[in-house]
Amino acid sequence: MKLSVVIPCFNEELNVGPLQEACVKAFEGKVESYELIFVNDGSKDGTWKALKALYERHLCPVKLVNLSRNFGKESAMYAGIQKSCGDYVTLLDADLQQSPDIVTEMVAFLDENPDFDSVAAYQENRIEGKFTSWCKKKFYRLMDRICDIDLHEGASDFRTFRRSVADAILSVTESYRFSKGIFSWVGFNTHFIPYVAQERHAGTTNWSFWKLLKYAFNGILSYTTFPLKLATIIGAVMSFLSFVYMLVVVIQRLFFEMAFPGYATIIASILLIGGLLMVMLGIIGEYIARIYIEGKHRPIFIAKEYVSYDKEK
Numbered sequence: 006m007k008l009s010v011v012i013p014c015f016n017e018e019l020n021v022g023p024l025q026e027a028c029v030k031a032f033e034g035k036v037e038s039y040e041l042i043f044v045n046d047g048s049k050d051g052t053w054k055a056l057k058a059l060y061e062r063h064l065c066p067v068k069l070v071n072l073s074r075n076f077g078k079e080s081a082m083y084a085g086i087q088k089s090c091g092d093y094v095t096l097l098d099a100d101l102q103q104s105p106d107i108v109t110e111m112v113a114f115l116d117e118n119p120d121f122d123s124v125a126a127y128q129e130n131r132i133e134g135k136f137t138s139w140c141k142k143k144f145y146r147l148m149d150r151i152c153d154i155d156l157h158e159g160a161s162d163f164r165t166f167r168r169s170v171a172d173a174i175l176s177v178t179e180s181y182r183f184s185k186g187i188f189s190w191v192g193f194n195t196h197f198i199p200y201v202a203q204e205r206h207a208g209t210t211n212w213s214f215w216k217l218l219k220y221a222f223n224g225i226l227s228y229t230t231f232p233l234k235l236a237t238i239i240g241a242v243m244s245f246l247s248f249v250y251m252l253v254v255v256i257q258r259l260f261f262e263m264a265f266p267g268y269a270t271i272i273a274s275i276l277l278i279g280g281l282l283m284v285m286l287g288i289i290g291e292y293i294a295r296i297y298i299e300g301k302h303r304p305i306f307i308a309k310e311y312v313s314y315d316k317e318k
């Protein structure tokens with residue numbers, strides 16, 4: 006098998022059919038053999054029924070994984086990669102925002118360039134709200150500064166990689182999965198190509214602004230311990246400032262005999278220090294919570310059903 010296309014699906018009943026047709030049209034004559042692996046990520050609509058129908062249609066080799074609930078796109082992708090057996094693996098969204106024609110370009114690139122292990126697409130111009138776009142840009146800058154890993158600005162999960170990369174990704178079994186971080190962390194030679202995301206074929210995006218914010222926060226906590234160092238930095242700066250202030254107070258008292266109306270300043274500084282301590286405790290708590298969750302070693306996903314054209318795998 007040359008290519009496995011992994012497609013996570015959450016409430017995509019109207020999209021999976023057209024996507025399969027688009028893939029067949031794009032790959033015919035260009036990719037020698039391929040399979041589509043759809044992972045139903047606990048959809049609330051008729052996605053599983055639509056997937057079953059598409060499997061029965063035998064338009065091309067299809068595998069279906071039905072997760073026991075919604076585990077999130079990251080886990081769904083993991084489940085799909087685990088079932089893949091192609092030399093190359095592609096991660097593709099189900100909503101037709103990413104054209105399968107680009108996948109054939111990625112495959113051709115890997116064929117022609119044995120030095121590269123992975124081709125990733127990044128969005129040059131985003132067709133989305135200005136504010137969201139601005140936030141995403143700032144997030145990538147921040148990640149770049151405080152994390153050890155290198156994230157390409159605008160890079161998405163839309164990528165094609167060799168089996169060696171797929172195995173490396175599977176070996177990362179943490180349950181807080183920030184895929185862009187994982188792709189970068191496993192290394193390998195990656196070639197970036199620009200692409201323009203199309204409008205969603207049907208349905209709405211599953212990412213609200215808050216979900217994105219949580220995702221960004223997760224990325225930062227997963228790939229840097231910088232927030233923990235903030236406590237040391239803030240503590241050092243505050244100690245220095247209070248030392249200077251103490252000197253000023255002593256000098257004023259000794260040489261200028263000034264009195265100190267202190268009530269308001271004392272309350273203000275207690276509140277400030279109390280607030281900062283609570284924030285730092287919260288940050289430390291976030292890291293401890295992660296240790297707690299990871300310590301349970303729960304599986305990344307649970308599949309309740311699996312259907313495959315291939316009786317072996």
Ligand code: UDP
Binds near residue numbers: 209
């Ligand atoms: N998705 C998923 N599980 C989720 C959320 C999303 O499998 O909990 C899938 C979704 O069906 C789609 C892909 O992830 O195939 C990207 O989701 P979406 O289009 O909502 O994100 P966007 O394109 O807006 O970033």
Ligand code: MG
Binds near residue numbers: 098100102205210
């Ligand atoms: Mg989308």
